[in-house]
Amino acid sequence: MLDLGSFDKVALFGGVYNNWLALEATVADARRRGAQAVVFLGDAGGFGPHPNRSVEGLRSLPIHAIQGNYDDSVGQGLEDCQCGYTDPRDNHFAQISYDYTLANTSAEHREWLRGLPVRGELKVGGKRVRLCHGSPRRVNEFLWESTTPAGFIDHLCREEDVDLIACTHTGIHWERRLADGRGVVNVGAIGRPPNDGKRTVWYSLLEAGPNGIENRFVAVDYDWERLAREMTGEGLPPEFVETIRTGWWTTCLEILPGRERARGHH
C-alpha cells in the first residue's frame, strides 16, 4: 500500500475523465493554496478528449496516484470500463468513451496506469486517512451521500483502522462525519461538473485543524469552452459536450440513487 507520510494540508481529486484542462487548473489551484501533497484518486480516462494529455499531466507533476476502475481497464486493455451499467443507453455511451480512451492512450501510459496502487494512506495532523477509489474494499463500489449511512461509515473506518476515508468514483463530492470526527470525504471528480447545472468542477483540501481533519471542497474554473471544442473536434458525442457546457449529466445516469438523480436535469 502506498504510504505518503504526514502533512498539514493536502489536495485530493479524482475522476479526470480526460479533462486535461481541468487537471492543470486544479493542480495550479491546489499549489496556490499551499497543498503540501496533491493526490489523484483514480480514473484518468473517459468522457473527454486526448487521453494522453491527462496522463502526461499526472505523470509530469509530482502527483501521487491511486488506481481507479477506468485505469485498471485501460491499463489491462479490458473490454469495458467496469462501471457495471445495465441500461442499454448508458452502456452505449460508456462504451464510446471507453473505446476512444483505450485507442488513444499510449502503451507506455497504459503501463503506468496498470502499475498504480489501489489503496494508499497518509496522515493529516496525525490522523490517518485511507486513500481509495470507490471504497476501501472495492474499487468500483459507489459511495453516494444518500446511500452511505453513518453505521456503515463507522464499520468501514473500524475495518480500515483509520479516521477518514477519502474516495471518488461517483463524480459527486460530499462528506459525512460521525460525532467523533471520523468519516468519509468523497472528493468528487474534476473531469465534469457534479450534475448541478454549473460548469465548475470540485476537489478537496484536507487540513489539520484544532478539532482534527478539516475538509473544504474547492470549486475550480477552467477553460470549459476549449474542452468542449476539442471534444467536438475529436468526434465525441454531443451529449458529452452538453454536460461540459451545461453542467447537467446526460448519460450514465442509472447509477445515481433516487435522491441524487432528482437533483439533476435528465
Added chain:
Amino acid sequence: MDTLWLQVTGTLCNIACKHCFISCGPKVDRHKMLTREACVAAMDDAVARGCREIWFTGGEPFLHPEILDVLDAALARAPVGILTNGMLIDEDLATALGERFRDAPYNLEVRVSLDGATAEANDRIRGKGVFEATREGIRRLAAAGVELIVAISVLDDNAPEREEFVGLLRELGVPRPRVKWIPVFRMGREAGRQRAYEPWEVLAAEDLAAEDAAVRLMCGTGRTVTSEGVFPCPILINEPAYKLGSALGEAMGAAPVDHPACATCWQESFSCST
C-alpha cells in the same frame, strides 16, 4: 453484510400475479407479517454487522398497518428501498413518501412493478384492473416528487420495449423515467405458467470460481429476514432446505448456490435491489 431484506408483509399480497415466484396472494400467509419490533431488531442486528441498505418486500409492503413507522425506523439507520405493486398508494401515502424521499437522513427508493405498458399486457399477468390502480399510484408518487423506478419482468412470451415504458412514465408525470428489468424465476406460480426449472439448470462449479461471485450475488452480501427465519435472498424463502437460521447471527456463513434459481441470478447478474 451489506443488505438487509425484510419480508415485511411475508407472502401476503393484495393481488396474485401469475408469475409470482413465491406465490403471494391475499390469503397466503406461509410467511406472516413481521411486527414492527421484529423489523427493528433485525435492522439493529444488521447495522451492527455493517449493513448499508435495507429493502422492504413481501408480498405487498403497503399492506402492513405500521409501514410508515417501520420505514422511519429504517430510514434513521440506512437508505431504504421498497418493492411495491403501487396499487395502495393513495394521496396521503404518496405525500408521506414524498416527504421522506426529500427529507429523510438517507435515500428512499420506491420501486413499482409493472409488467406491461398497457392494461392488456400488464393485466394478463397481474390481474384485471391492476394496471389502472398501479398507474394511478405512479401518477401520485410522481406528483409527490418521489423519483420512482419501474420494475418490469422480462417474460418469455413478451419482450417489453423500453421506450414504451419510458413514454408511459413521462405521460404519468415522471420527469426522469428509470426502469429495471427482472428475469423470470421458474418457481412458485411462474413454474406453472410457463415451465419449472429443469434439474440440470444449475450453476457449474467453474462459474463460481470467478472472484467477484460473492459481490455479484445477493446472497454474497445480504440476508432476508421473514417471520419464518433467515434466508439467503428474497427468491428462496419458500425453499426450507435453504433456510440459514432463525436469526442473523446464525445465518452469516456462506450460502449454497446450487438451486436452479441461482443460475438465473448468475447469468443475468441479477439483484433484486437496484
